[in-house]
Amino acid sequence: MKQKILLSSIAGIPDFHGAAAAHAVEMKEWRAREAKVKAQAGTDIPALERWVSCPRPKAHPIVESAVNENDEADFEIVDDGPTAEQKLASRKMELLGEVSEAEKAAVFAVMPFGKRRLLAIREREILLSEQTIKQGFLAKMIGKTSRDPAQDRTPADAQFMAEQQDRRDRITAIERAAAQAMSDIEDLTLDTIGAWKCPSF
Secondary structure (H helix, E strand, C coil): CCEEEEHHHHCCCCCHHHHHHHHHHHHHHHHHHHHHHHHHCCCCCCHHHCCCCCCCCCCCHHHHHCECCCCCECEEEECCCCCHHHHHHHHHHHHHHHHHHHHHHHHHHHCCHHHHHHHHHHHHHHHHHHHHHHCCHHHHHHCCCCCCHHHHCCHHHHHHHHHHHHHHHHHHHHHHHHHHHHHHHHCCCCCCHHHCCCCCC
């Protein structure tokens, strides 16, 4: 009966098949020698002409287990590694991680993490100021303001708000592209996943 040997158990044994075959040959030679030693026992053959017993050949325990009682390499390698579907799922997770990191880097290039709070605070202050104007005494008296307070922004505030909107639009585009890439990854198969490349954002 063939000895079943797990593929993972021989990962550290170079040329396992060759090692098993070599051990089988050594075992046959050793057994033949031992048979001659046994056959000469009790005879009057001179000591210098007698076969001498030698220690049994040794090899890695798994190599030894691959050789049967007839001193023949008789084994079957069983692949106990991840299945193709498990490998596919694992690779998809790796690609999703790559997209996530690329998305994060692209977003930070548009709006660095260290500047986000201050940009948001300034934007909020401008909008709050405009909201205060809308809800001012005159607005309460006539029910509405005569014009959009945004039209009264200083040139610096107007430029800032335009730049802030541009940053938001670019980040939205990055997030959409990343979402599409992640969706595409989920549709990959064993045949197509090897060719997929992370897009630039």
